[in-house]
Amino acid sequence: MRFENLCYYSFDTDWSDNISKLKAWDTQYAPVFVSYSHADKKRIEPFLKRLKMEGVRVLGDWDFKPGDSLQSKISNSISRAGYLLAFLSKRSVSSQWVAKELEIGVARELKTRKVYVLPILIEDCKIPPFLETKLYGDFREPKENIYDSLLETLRKHGSW
Secondary structure, three states: OOOOOOEEEOOOOOHHHOEEEOOOOOHHHOOEEEEOOHHHHHHHHHHHHHHHHOOOOEEOHHHOOOOOOHHHHHHHHHHHOOEEEEEEOHHHHOOHHHHHHHHHHHHHHHHHOOOOEEEEEOOOOOOOHHHOOOOOEEOOOOOOOOOHHHHHHHHHHOOO
């Protein structure tokens, strides 16, 4: 199946700009893949909610269906994502699945030579050696403008 020249109609603008091209397949509109430990789900839900409120499309294992091949789904989701958000905690850095997701993300980053993996520290933990040289978002303490720098980085890749 192939879609071309998709359009959407916006009813809150002047009628002359009423038709805008929908380029959901364009990488600048790619979703963000979320890598996390299930034990941290309640902790990351506010982040995901805020990203969605800002129009960022997020992908994660919640999009998988019974019977899906986890390895295949994860690989495909990460390969089509604009960024991989890695929520780092004691549980996530010891998770084999998170390690696999990070491995795929770092390999892509090395291949394309573009920033792709965005580490987000949500609690004190041992940062994996291959992420130690990266700047990370420090989300251990709630702050008023905590999302601004993350959203700014995400918008460098595209606009949602």
